[in-house]
Amino acid sequence: MFDFVRTHTRLFQFILVLLIFPSFVFFGIQGYSRFTEGGNAAVAEVAGRDITRAEWDAAHRDQVERVRRQMPGVDAKLLDSPMMRQQSLDMLLRERVMLAAAEKLNLTTTDDRLDRLFKSDPQFAPLRNPDGSVNKDFLAAQGLSVPMFEQRLRRDLTLRQVMQGVSGTQFAPESATGAALDAFFQQREVQVQRFDAKDYLAKAAPSDADIEKYYKDPANAAQFQAPEQAKVEYVVLDVESLKSSVTVVEDDLKKYYAQNEARYSTPEERRASHILVKAEKGAPADARAKAKAKAEALLAELKKNPAGFAEAAKKNSEDPGSAERGGDLDFFGRGAMVKPFEDAAFALKPGQMSDVVESDFGYHIIQVTGARGGDKKSYEQVRPEIEAERRKQLAQEKFSKDAVDFTNMVYEQAESLKPAADRFKLEIKTAQDVKRTPAPGATGPLANPKFLEALFAADTIRNKRNTDAVETAPNQLVSGRVVQYSPAHTLPLSEVKDKVRERVAAQQAAALARKEGEARLAELKKDPQAALPGAAQPVSRATAKDVPRPVVDAVLRADTGKLPAVFGVDLGDAGYAVARITKVLGRDPIAADTKQAQSQYAQAWGDAETQAYYAALKSRLKANVKDRAFAPDAASAPAR
Template structure:
């Protein structure tokens, strides 16, 4: 066969040519170039944002948030709303970058230099001689200094775009007063509430009514698709279990780090300092040395006079009054020449003159507390955990590669992967497409659940690919049993249908009664029955329904008292007697100033958003994926 191909390869090439060229004509070169680069999710100024870019940016943001708040609910970070917010930020950054480039906005080298010099985070990457440690910086940040500088330069340039609007926004006292007075507006009201519960006993429903309601509202009686699943999770802890640690390794670690497992050697010392900084003239240092030699000679003759001589002669203001006592000294707490001598002296021994950058010292060790190192057997478990932890990241990388390969190569079962890596297969029933309340781990990951409910996983009962569910966490699962979405039979939900229908009709009766009373009391208020007067506002609802607050504050203040109605939906109906407006107590001067500043900030934010929307239109920014529907919880806030 291959011989035939070689003999006739020119003919084959000709036919391939005829097949390929029309494809380019029909579909375009761009189509071929774009293949494999990912779905386009947004576009700004003619440049695309692809799904892989979006996914990578969201992973980076999630990792950063997890580092700052390790206990945050993973479901919040993995939600459709959170992912969409990441995309919106990406679009915003690119719009502002395009505007900065269009306006030729730049950042001077001097400003960058000042910023970097004042940045305490960057200072930690400088060595003792002031040089920038490039390698440490790259390991810590994952970026080169040049990439970091470019990022900061771009951020500052885009900030100039926004500050051009927000930095010039202002609000007059009259504007602030009008808005704040409306926001803090208070009304004294009386409320007559017509609750559906008070009308439920008057509602009679037949089986025919229930059947009709069930038919008209079948969407409310759906059982979502569910699956019983098996899954595996690989994380650092499971990777640590597979690390083989020999007894020799543990012994070696113990010998090298013995000081970590007990208490360090401590010494109590006193000293006499004759100050002579390293920068002092040579003659001054020589004079100080002679003074120290003289005091040492006196001490050699009368060692018991150390404290008296220190009080009279030591130039260390912190210890001279205490007879030179420095209290407890541990290694690493003093300059090296001083420390070296302290930890070689015996108890009660006086040193020779010791030279440091501060001057000349005479040292006396007054007490020694030896280091206490627990025996190996007592700290063996701690050592083993430390050694495993040190190797865990590297081991996890190897295990992750094996995990990814195994779940793919043996798609019909998770058992081979579990056996190979020492993992436990976990199970869960009635798993849905979205994380359940209180879900944790893999079952709280939207990406993992999406993979479980992918067509290939459902139809062929194959393992999912390895899904990243958190920092150093991978999961793979498979569907054991799948139940498609279905409308629950009437007999199963009859009681629920009855409850909902009665509630709906009771609310309608409450609304009708409330509207009738409102009309009657407007004609003759003598028979009106209200609760006690209360003063309400947007900030102080006095436990009144929000609908009551809304209609009370919307009532025309020039025509009070007035009667208004509030349809509260499932809560019934309210007739509200708005008695009068209650002026706000003027706030203290400092609070009033703070409120005016907050109002000006709000104006600035509104103007900035308006300008951003203008820029979006100018640079033809568009998001090409649908915005996720607002959750019921968020909508109710």
Template sequence: MFDFVRKHTRLFQFALLILILPSFVLLGVEGYSRFIDGSNTAVGTVDGRKITQAEWDAAHRSQVERMRQQMPQIDAKLLDSPELKLEALNNLLRERVLFAAAQQQHLAVTDAVLEQAIKTDPQLAVLRGPDGKLNKAVLAAQGMTADMLVQRMRQDMLLNQVLGPVGQSGTAQQASAKLVFDALLQQREVQIKRFEPAAFAAQLAPTDAELETYYKDAKVSARFKTAESADIEYLVLELDALKSGVQVSADDVRKFYDENVSRYTMAEERRASHILINGGTNAQEKAKARERAQELLAQVRKNPASFAEVARKNSQDEGSAARGGDLDFFARGAMVKPFEDAAYALKTGEISELVESDFGFHIIQLTGVRGGEKRPFEAVRGEIEEEQRRQLAQKRYAELAEQFSNIVYEQSDSLQPAADKFKLTLQKASVQRQPAAGAQGPLASPKLLDAVFGAESLKSKRNTEAVETAPSQLVAARVVTHHPAVVPALAGVKDAVRQGWIAQRASELAKKAGEQALAQAQKGSEPAGLSEPQVLSRAKPGTVPPKVLEHLLRADAAKLPAYTGVEVDGAYVLARVNKLLPRDAAVVDDKRAAEQYAAASANAEAQAYFAAIKTSLKASIKPAAAATAAASASAASAP
């Protein structure tokens, strides 16, 4: 049989091709690859349509990119956290649910509504040109086109139509709001007595047998367990160290300055005011607009000081007309080209001829110029030297990084060869699985510590791989001695165990005494040692611990005085409620109470409506996807 296969290999290859080819024809190469790599796996469903793994990954990437733009210094590890991935999936599910609901309800955003939003939305003011339309140059600088922005706005407005009316429909009666806030912010006059463990500790003297029994409790002994640690030696190859050894020639510095002088010249900016007359939609309207613009040009040429007043009364650029046509300072590229060319050809105070652009006819007056000065060579020499030193060091680092990684791997029984070759100092430290408080540099890197405490590293005590602990910083380490976590013998920690035993027993006695006093008080025997009366509420908690405050405010006060008690921080707090007082109107008046209640009510209605839509569309996240994210989160938080 095997001989037959060997002799007829080409025949079998042809047969396999015939079997496989239809799959590619039907699915396409991309579909086939998705089938293989699992990117088409369903992680959720909405109205019978699946959300794929690839779509989840894309949503997470978009979320990460937005966060990076908003917070450039954010830790990359946080961006890849399981919690953030699950949040991206939940947001994607919500978006799909709202889209499906919008389709079922035949909702749409008309071009007129969208155009009005573009013209009036204050958040888009920076993106609008003098005529109120989207400025393509500004959008391009943000990596967008007008079509992209319009599509995004249409999508957001469509989704808002689903829940928006529900959220806006929330109304609340004044009486209901008053009732809710009266209960929430009710004030109570109380007196308190604390039973502290310290009052009982002095009378406690544990025997050796009691300490031994106490220490045998796994929960107790775990508190005295020594942390796992390792004594390591490590090498650091980094860009900053290489920079100190790089020399830069004076000729290269001067040459760089001469070739890049524009980098050291402040960009010139100009300030102008303009009067805009819209060009119209046909030749007749355009001719009429030109004639009107010529009349205004003659008027301001005759009296340049009247430019601002003429702009306020006649300019059809609504954004700048109220400011007398002022457009503030702008650099090259911020305005349409005809406008920019004219503005940059004027001298301060001059008024241009008519300038025609896609927006209509402009009359421009230059009101200011700033920038354009060149910084002298000596002023920037240090910057250039530092930049060239960094560039040369970066090039050298790139060359050495691969060599460093190879040598610590190939000669894995010692870091000394790498230290000798790259003239690095072999450093020593004692570390634990988690970075120590206040740790800095490589020893604060979870990636390095993960490598150090890897099973193979601890077992063989060979070099770890070279780990990038920071940009342009590689570190390799080797475990010299491993100290596993152990529970010490009782004799070594006897004093600490005794203190723990006493603290626990004293707390138990304090609680017992407090509960006895509470029982007697509830029978009519008023306890001694109560504090002076004080008025407390959720808005004015005073110095009372939150747990005690919540217990006091929840206590049944149908019959006064009322007594209650609660254990907190090892002590026991006994409290007497003397009076019930109305809420302080200065904290939340009736008007604000009604507004906040209405907002909370509307939000609750919107959430309930969304939950109902989810149920009707049978929208859900696959258990496997949620379990994977949860497992990743547990693994990420594990010590």
């Protein structure tokens, strides 16, 4: 058989070409076509034009980059969440709707309008040069050229015109504004009698049957759930854990000390006073000679009376910054003064005076008044500091080398952390009652959501295997494993009986308060003028005072056509309240600025109209998301 094949090789090659090539053409190209169609698949449609997945991905990348520029430290997982991707699709859909509407309405932005807005609108001030031209460097930093910026700006201004006719023309008549403001700020005078459940707790007497019934009610099961938790062990590889395992050589420490002597020396400083006779470097020779002669004459006088230096500086120095202080320049180090001045000052001891010193500014007479610094710490004094620093450097180098081996070892020997702990001389740490989310006040690896997520992965829990090495901090890798796992479960009644009794007692107390409150309400309905404890007080939604919010809402909703109006309010577990409205008052003083409130109301109304107009445009232009998985209401739906 094989001899036949070898003998007729060319024949078989020809047959293979006939069979395989057509198959590749039919199936291979079709498969490749299906592969490339993934990026071109339509996820939405506007006015008969598709929005492809590739366009959606590009829009999402742009959105992510914008967020990262504004918030560099944002978590990358949040940026690629389903909610964030949905926002990107919504924004892209809105943009396409606006573009289609602008095209149908023949809206455009002329060059003159574009130029006028760019030069006059304050928001573009950072983009303008002093002459009004575009700042190309600023645009380049944003990854834009001038033509790209002009194109984007023109498009944005054109799209803005679509909505401007609605958003810029909102009108809020006084009648509508007044009704809306009354709903928020109208005051009503009310008397309230409360029947608090806590006052009836002494009368509550839960039986064992009541307790068992409450405990077994499925609606109450969540109250007695113990969350899932685990006993875990973990090892941490970081620079700190490696410090003890590195060897520090004494000669290296001494070499480090010699190379960094300046760090262990106090900079030498001088305090000096001076008298300056000005003579700029470019001044005529006779002018400089005259200035030098004056300085030498002053020096001769000062040598006779050194104590008069300050007074002589005030009268003769031509340095306005120091003359009024008697020439005092305070302390300065090397490099702070011009070289001739520095050399002369640092050559003197405190109390000594220099000869005339020539510089580019003229002629100086210097008197040193103080000296400090110049001290150097010995090697023995700084050795602990150098050793700690060197040990940290070596540990950092070792971490860089060990990180890969650590990652591989905890993965390849996943049944235990001991091999990794022995290999890298790490302590195996344990923790009880670890939950999926960081405990309040937790620190270290157990406060890191990524590590906890790895610990509670299904495979880690089921097979008790090591987690992958997780980076929980810069230069820190952690691997852990679940030793014992306890799933979420309902606690037995014996453990929560006291808690259940409290809940049942609270319910019974609330029922007693409600019963007595309803009886009181019935009496008041027969006699609305009957006395209620406590004085009447004005309340509004803006100022509730000590009146419970449900009572305030009920008071403001109540019909005030006939006063006094009496009604009851069920406060749930808190009890019951009976209220009587006696007067309808004006608006709360907090709403005194009616014009501002009217403006805010008009803006809110304009926003509502804009949203309604956008919804109408979407309907008119047949804008829709094709795949239900991408629909706005599917973003938070559970995966199937």
